[in-house]
Amino acid sequence: MSLEPTALTDPQLAPPVQVHPNQFMLLRQRRFAPFxxxxxxxxxxxxLFKFAFTVMVTYQLSVSWLPPSLAGLVIGALFILPFxxxxxxxxxLTDKFEKTRVIRLVKNLEVIIMLLATAGFMSKQPQLQVVILLACTFLMGLHSTLFGPVKFAYIPQALNERELTGGNGMVEMGTFVAILLGQVAGGLLVSIPNVGPDYVAAACVLLALAGRVVAQFIPLAPxxxxxxxxxxxxxxxxxxxxKLASTSKVVFRSMLGISWMWFFGAVFLSQFPSFAKEVLHGDEQVASLLLVVFSIGIACGSLLCEVLSKRHIEIGLVPLGAIGMSVFAIDLYFASRNLPPSALMGFVTFIQQPAHWRVLLDLALLSLFAGLYSVPMYxxxxxxxxxxxRARIIATNNILNALFMxxxxxxxxxxxxxxFSVPQIFLLVGLSNAVVAFYIFFLVPEYLLRFIALLVSRCIYRFKISGDDFLPTQGAALLACNHVSFVDPVLLMAASPRPIYFVMDHRIFKLPLLGAVFRLAKAIPIAPRSEDPVLYAAAFEAAAQVLRNGDLLAIFPEGALSPNGELQEFKGGIAKILEQAIADGLTVPVIPMALTNLWGSFFSRIENGKAMTRPLRRGIWNRVGLxxxxxxxxxxxxxxxxxxRISVLLKA
Structure with missing residues (x-):
């Protein structure tokens, strides 16, 4: 079998739509598993390399110009500097050249660096050892700098929209599990008497060679x-x-949001040793336990994204993640501030005390919500x-991440x-996270709108979507749907991976809460021409501009809520919108949609014509569909x- 990778343009490797039970099935796909x-x-x-080197400088080597107290800081700074x-x-480089070849060159560099590190680990002169390994630290930072953009730029070329969330979740999970295993292995190997550094050198070279061999199987990405x-x-x-990223507010604010998550996480990761010793009164095993819990939490949160998003990019998870990060960071302060002093405890003694369970639970949940927060943004x-x-924007995001850390x-x-004590720092970070999240969601309302849609479709209703493959992931389209309830637009937002601009009856904007939501969504108010000819004309011009911009436009052709749950006659507005699109030279597909089983719910009318009366008239968590x-x-x-067509869909 040839090791030369096949191009991702091969339809057998990257078909437009793949049906998998879950994201783990991607590990059976050639376009993802080798990557x-x-x-x-x-x-x-x-x-493995960084942690083993840090342990050596801290416990095994004696170098006057690099005291143990500064070793971790210097090694971390050297690693981040190349970013x-x-x-x-x-x-x-990633945008200009074929991505798989870039990956292979980076892995070649890793093998060379690890061979150089072998000379450092096996040297018998401490001064020379430290100099060589510091140089390798910088070079490994360069290796990660080169790999970062190509990693995230490869994913959208290999996976379709419905696989992106799961793929990114797998990458985040794999990264944190690898970090954890690497640090554990580095600490165990380097502590073996007499031969520890030699074992570390061998492990580093073997891992580099294994990565280079596997990279040979990655399909080409043009x-x-x-x-x-x-x-x-x-x-x-x-x-x-x-400046390029700032042309899209959603992209730029997402970059800032991701960088803030790295700021948030770096505070906790950097304080684990002192938190374990000074606050929890635990030894090195307890510090390692905190790292394990944090890594597992991030991994679980990353994997949960695909389940909760129903295999679309669901940025409504971002506000949920931000809320969880703040709540459990703040609770971590209250859980740890009054722990009684004691002698240093090992792992077994520590976990036997119920007071520590809340600390571990807070840590696990805040990291889990951090995973929910970051994966949809990526x-x-x-x-x-x-x-x-794409790769240049991701590279710029890496720079922002490094600066924030x-x-x-x-x-x-x-x-x-x-x-300030460590718990007080955690409290300040938790409170700051709430402020930053509010600021980001205020600047980019799409996050908040998707969160509202997520709550309505998952907590108020059980929302099932059929045929969502027909929703276009790019380009202009006109969505036409029956109109049964006041939350119809919210449910359509929950179904679409892209923002939707709605043409809606101007009277809906007068409703206290829903009106605010639809104004936030930049819905287009419309009134009958006989009632307000100026608003009527402005609505059609705004609708035409949405399609010219290549966005999704939704209209309820009945013109008003159904008074009896039956499909009413369609008005002529949709024909007017399509005529203008054709006059503009646009090809705009019309997507028919039907909301089912909403009649009689709280947000729909009932026989007397009133809506939003008797909240529990149909119970809770009703099953509705699209x-x-x-x-x-x-x-x-x-x-x-x-x-x-919509009538047929209603009966499907």
Missing amino acids: FWTLFSGAANDN LLFSATSGQ ATDPGLVINWNPVTETWRNL ALIQLRSQPSH IVSAVLAGALLSAG NVGAPMDDAQTSPEDLRA
């Missing part, structure tokens, strides 16, 4: 901008990419970024110097034909 194990081996190797210096260049001229100035290139950046610039370290150090039909040709669609 996953390549990044897994790289992350494990990074952390600041070379991320802009690595993003350009360059997205082969004509790109490389700008070797990292400062000007980073600034240019920041998937959204991949989906919404221009493919030709540096700021978190400096800020945490300043707070500790000012007399049936989506195949697209109709815009030039051939009449209100009568469309009504007939």
Whole structure:
């Protein structure tokens, strides 16, 4: 069997739609499995090397110019430095060249670095050992800098929209599990008397070689901008990419949101040793336990994203994640602030005390919600970024991540110097997270709207979608649906992976809560021409502009809520919208949709014509549905034909 990878353009490797029971089935797919194990081996190797080196400098080597108290800081800074210096260049290289070849070159570099590290680990001169291993730390940071953009740029080329959340969840899970295993292995191997460093060197080389072999099986992923001229100035290139990312508010705010998550996580990870010793009165085993719990929480949260999102990019999980991060970070302060002093405890003694269970539960849940927070943001950046610039935007995000982590370290150090305790720092971070989250969601209402849609479709109703493959993931389209309740637009938002602009009766905007939601969603108010000709004309012009922008436009052709649950006659507005689209030279597919089983619920009318009376008149958590039909040709669609199609979908 040839080891030369096949191109991802092969339909057998990357078909438009794949049906899998869950994201773990991606590990049986050639387009994902070799890539996953390549990044897994790289992350494990990074952390095995760094942790073993840190333990050596702290406990085994005596170098006057690198005291043990500064070893972790220096090693961490050297590893992060390449992200600041070379991320802009690595993003350009990824966009310009075929991605699998870039991955293979990076893995070649890893093998060379680990061979050099072998000389450092096996040297008998402490001064030379430290110099070589510090150089390798910087080079491994360069290795990770080069791999970061290609990692996240490869995923959207290999996976379709319905697989992006699961794929990113697997990557986040794999990364944190690899970090955990790498640190555990590094600590165990380097502590073996006399031969520990030799074993570490052998393990690093073997992991690098394994990653390089597996990388040979990754299918080719074509360059997205082969004509790109490389700008070797990292400062000007980073600034240019920041301006490029800022053209999409959702992408740019998502980048800031991810960087904040790294700030948040770095505070906890950096304080685990002192938190374990000074607050929890635990030894090194307890510090390791905190790291294990945190990593498992992140991994579980990342994997839960696909289940909760129903295999779409569900950014409504981001506010949920932010709420959980703040709640359990704040509770961690209350759980740990009054623990009685004691002698240092080992693992067994620590977990035998019920007071510590709450601490571990808080830590597990805040990290789980951090996984729910970050994975949809990564998937959204991949989906919404221009493919030709995707790697450069991801590289810029890596720079922001590094800057935020540096700021978190400096800020945490300043707070500790000012007399703050570790639990108080956790409290401040939890409160700050709530403020930052509110600010981001205020600037980008789409997150909040999707969260509301998530609550309505999962907590108020049991919402089942059929035919959602017909919802377009890109390009303009006109969605036409029956109108049964006041929450119809919210349910359609929950069904679509993209934002939807609604044309809605202007009277709905007068409702206290729903009106605010629809204004936040930038819905287009419309009134009958006889009632308000100016608003009528403005609504059709706004609708036409939505389609010109290549976005999704939704209309309820009945013009008002159904008074009896039956499908009413369609108005002529949809024909007017399509006529304008054709005049603009646009090809706009019409997607027929039917909401089912909503009649008689709290948000629909009942026989006396009133809605939103008697909240529990149909119980709670009613099963409702949305049936989506195949697209109709815009030039051939009449209100009568469309009504007939939706009528069929209602009975499906």
